[in-house]
Amino acid sequence: MLSLIFVSIMGITQREIQQVFSTLDLSEEVFAYLASKFERIELKKGEHLLRAGNRVEHNYYLFDGCVRAYFIDDAGKEHTFQFALSDWWTSDYNAMLKKEPAMMNIEALKDTVLFALHMDDLEETCDKFPDVQRFHRRKLQGAFAAFQRRIMENLSKTAKERYLNFIQAYPDIEREVKNYHIASYLGITSESLSRIRRELSRKDKARAIS
Structure with a gap:
């Protein structure tokens, strides 16, 4: 039980x-x-679903709200790893699958409702219902593909390109998330993010005038 x-x-x-x-x-x-296999979790803005060092035994479906997954490096700096919105799944998958303490923290960025599924129940459900097994496999494959794309973007794209891809992937999230969390996700400073936004805004205005 949670x-x-x-x-x-x-x-x-x-x-x-x-x-x-x-x-x-x-x-x-x-x-x-x-x-009957899921448990409802209700978090207020700023509360944590998971903290580094916790045991991770659940996969979480985000029914309503928004969370961010982040870790803290040896120098004490936060790095935002993922934002999750409604109809997304989230967890510290490395810790869950390898049965290791969590490295991730998961924080609610607004009041949030999640449904938690224990790993044992997930395995039992997948064994009983092949359609559910295929469903979870597709979700995991999609998540791993997204993580791979993100790593490749961070290695090969400019900060502006990463930001443009970000707002395409998360079109409404800027209303919910603080600028420094977005900058952390993109691997840039808040000042760099502001500069990119100003540049894009000037270009939009120039196009509108012309």
């Missing part, structure tokens, strides 16, 4: 679990079974 500090006494409704697995054509009985 810490009672975080777990709501409310369960997961069948309608909510149908949203999680909206791409699957499952029976009412299977949806009811899946709903």
